[in-house]
Amino acid sequence: MSSQDYKNYRREYQAGDLRRQDLALDPWQQFAHWLSEAETACPLDATSMSLATVSASGMPSVRIVLMKSYDHQGLVWYTDSRSHKGQDLNNNPQASVLFYWQPLERQVRISGVVVEVPAHTADAYFVSRPRASQLSAAATPQSQVVSGLIDLETNISQLDNNTSGKVIERPKPWVGYCLQPTQFEFWQGRPSRLHDRFSYERKDSAWAINRLAP
Numbered sequence: 588m589s590s591q592d593y594k595n596y597r598r599e600y601q602a603g604d605l606r607r608q609d610l611a612l613d614p615w616q617q618f619a620h621w622l623s624e625a626e627t628a629c630p631l632d633a634t635s636m637s638l639a640t641v642s643a644s645g646m647p648s649v650r651i652v653l654m655k656s657y658d659h660q661g662l663v664w665y666t667d668s669r670s671h672k673g674q675d676l677n678n679n680p681q682a683s684v685l686f687y688w689q690p691l692e693r694q695v696r697i698s699g700v701v702v703e704v705p706a707h708t709a710d711a712y713f714v715s716r717p718r719a720s721q722l723s724a725a726a727t728p729q730s731q732v733v734s735g736l737i738d739l740e741t742n743i744s745q746l747d748n749n750t751s752g753k754v755i756e757r758p759k760p761w762v763g764y765c766l767q768p769t770q771f772e773f774w775q776g777r778p779s780r781l782h783d784r785f786s787y788e789r790k791d792s793a794w795a796i797n798r799l800a801p
């Protein structure tokens with residue numbers, strides 16, 4: 588394999604800037620403002636976020652999930668609790684998520700503690716999904732080694748036949764998780780690496796805001 592050299596692979600970030608006077612005092616307000624701009628600038632995947640978890644042995648792991656809702660309690664996503672991330676969260680309920688909105692040259696990093704959402708909330712979300720996605724979630728054990736695609740497709744079509752004309756119940760392992768933040772960081776790319784960064788750290792019921800060096 589020929590080795591590739593990326594040392595000149597860079598660009599200037601110049602879509603905007605972030606000044607202290609522009610920041611909301613509440614990080615949720617700041618997040619809402621940036622997310623609404625991201626929905627316009629990145630219409631396909633504005634709510635996709637990289638989710639980092641850590642295993643019982645301390646091994647970090649990261650993957651993308653879709654944020655399905657947020658409020659002042661936290662950010663919610665849905666997944667199979669038997670998956671690697673589910674096992675990690677079971678052992679260590681701390682996580683970090685990252686949104687990267689490339690056209691805006693912005694990233695938001697949010698860390699905190701993860702709790703499961705109530706069963707009735709997960710039920711309501713599961714019911715709202717297309718039937719094909721419900722079948723796939725119910726018939727495939729996420730992140731387990733399987734013998735082949737054909738087995739997965741067979742499981743799905745068997746479940747489809749067995750539940751024909753009926754509502755598909757949310758599988759118990761399919762749950763919602765809510766990240767309750769203790770820390771936010773907002774990053775705006777700027778020319779010549781002089782990026783703007785502000786962190787919000789939870790201090791009792793208030794948020795301490797600090798500029799960070801790029």
Ligand SMILES: Cc1cc2nc3c(=O)[nH]c(=O)nc-3n(C[C@H](O)[C@H](O)[C@H](O)COP(=O)(O)O)c2cc1C
Nearest residue numbers: 635650651652653664665666667670671672673730
């Ligand atoms: C754009 C995108 C959105 C995704 N959304 C979800 C999601 O909402 N929930 C989920 O469980 N996996 C989602 N995935 C798949 C995960 O990245 C991952 O493959 C899966 O959850 C298994 O991860 P784990 O083995 O680390 O638990 C998404 C992947 C991509 C690329």
